[in-house]
Amino acid sequence: MYMRHFARLFSAMAGPRPVVFSGPSGAGKSTLLKKLMKEYDSVLGFSVSHTTRNPRPGEENGKDYHYVTREVMQAAINKGEFIESAVFSGNMYGTSKAAVQDVQAKNLICILDIDMQGVKNIKGTDLNPIYISIQPPSMAVLEKRLRDRKTESEENLQKRLHAAMLEMDFSKEPGVFDAIVVNDNLEEAYGQLKQALLEEINNVKKINMSS
Ligand SMILES: Nc1ncnc2c1ncn2[C@@H]1O[C@H](COP(=O)(O)OP(=O)(O)OP(=O)(O)O)[C@@H](O)[C@H]1O
Numbered sequence: 001m002y003m004r005h006f007a008r009l010f011s012a013m014a015g016p017r018p019v020v021f022s023g024p025s026g027a028g029k030s031t032l033l034k035k036l037m038k039e040y041d042s043v044l045g046f047s048v049s050h051t052t053r054n055p056r057p058g059e060e061n062g063k064d065y066h067y068v069t070r071e072v073m074q075a076a077i078n079k080g081e082f083i084e085s086a087v088f089s090g091n092m093y094g095t096s097k098a099a100v101q102d103v104q105a106k107n108l109i110c111i112l113d114i115d116m117q118g119v120k121n122i123k124g125t126d127l128n129p130i131y132i133s134i135q136p137p138s139m140a141v142l143e144k145r146l147r148d149r150k151t152e153s154e155e156n157l158q159k160r161l162h163a164a165m166l167e168m169d170f171s172k173e174p175g176v177f178d179a180i181v182v183n184d185n186l187e188e189a190y191g192q193l194k195q196a197l198l199e200e201i202n203n204v205k206k207i208n209m210s211s
């Protein structure tokens with residue numbers, strides 16, 4: 001009884017557990033995350049990463065990413081402002097300490113969308129997130145989705161497909177991910193994702209209601 005009370009109290013003090021989303025480019029991470037953030041906007045907050053890539057049509061600076069030059073990003077990394085950073089498909093990406101702190105200060109579940117290098121680096125920190133891998137039903141479907149998205153040059157597309165194979169191999173390593181969601185039918189994948197996160201979401205709702 002006391003132990004249960006103490007465990008609940010400790011988890012409330014430590015704040016909600018963040019959630020890391022990873023998986024091949026084009027698997028549908030952003031699509032699923034946008035749905036999730038819309039339905040649970042009172043409990044989830046997005047960690048806005050920095051990147052040196054150009055914004056895509058419709059993307060907003062400060063909302064989808066902080067778009068910066070290599071010089072600015074490297075200087076911030078050198079100053080120790082990042083929890084993790086990586087080069088993906090020729091561009092730099094990274095999670096700043098401020099991005100995570102901004103979300104955690106509001107007592108929200110912090111959502112990170114990062115590649116496998118980021119996952120490896122976060123595993124060496126004390127962030128202690130839930131790790132979820134979003135995967136395509138096949139490499140052929142992945143390629144079609146990436147081509148249909150029309151955001152990548154042929155060269156970038158090939159880099160992303162190569163990285164996708166490494167991401168898929170990485171996800172098979174035992175213990176890396178807490179849940180794997182295959183995004184074939186979008187609604188079914190979304191249902192599985194919610195199932196994987198429902199306990200944490202409900203915990204945060206309860207704590208926030210009682211405070
Ligand atoms: N279940 C699905 N069925 C069909 N198309 C989908 C599905 N999920 C996502 N898509 C489409 O696939 C494309 C890739 O999805 P999305 O941009 O969400 O992937 P991502 O994993 O976030 O990629 P990246 O890592 O490159 O940002 C988008 O055009 C999206 O509309």
Ligand SMILES: Nc1nc2c(ncn2[C@@H]2O[C@H](COP(=O)(O)O)[C@@H](O)[C@H]2O)c(=O)[nH]1
Nearest residue numbers: 025049086088093094095113114115117118
């Ligand atoms: N290690 C990190 N990876 C990140 C971060 N933000 C995004 N990403 C990953 O990059 C690729 C490509 O993203 P795109 O928006 O250019 O398609 C994708 O796998 C993201 O998950 C980050 O801060 N750190």
